[in-house]
Amino acid sequence: MLRNKNGFNNFWRFIPIHPDFAQAMVRAPHEHEFLGRHLLASYVGCDPVALADHRGLMNALRDAVSASGATLLRELSHEFSPSGMTAIVLLSESHASLHTYPEHQSCFVDLFTCGRSCSAERFDAVLREHLRPHEARHRIVLRHRDGIDDASPASCDVWHAEWAA
DSSP, X not given: OOBOTTSOBGGGGGSXXXXXXXXXXXXXXXXXXSEEEEEEEEEESOOHHHHHOHHHHHHHHHHHHHHHTOXXXXXXXXXXXXXXXXXXXXXXXXXXXXXXXGGGXXXXXXXXXXXXXXXXXXXXXXXXXXXXXXXXXXXXXXXXXXXXXXXXXXXXXXXXXHHHO
């Protein structure tokens, strides 16, 4: 078959294409939307046993990534003496991290995912269930070509509606 300079089969130029499909094809398959969500969370008053169980924390982090819909590629963790841990997981969609402060019964959690397919809320819920903090504060930041926005409940609803479309 003959191929044009873009590698496409010339046969297809004779087939009518629906406008919606044609618009979707304008973006090459290797291009991705330039947008993402960044969860920033602080958990205070965590279960000290859960914070000290580094293997359990890694399992909970993996479970949280899975619940979010993200794809785990690699993981790295470091244990500090006498306690404490930092864990970072590389995701197909970006990354997540967990930094524990057992002496404060607290930790910091981050999840950044590109695109529209992952749920920071499900990620957060799994880690909260595991660590059982007395206080949990989080912020979700929307990152996109026009800048960075805090995700108020109203903007989250709009964001979710846009993602569902």
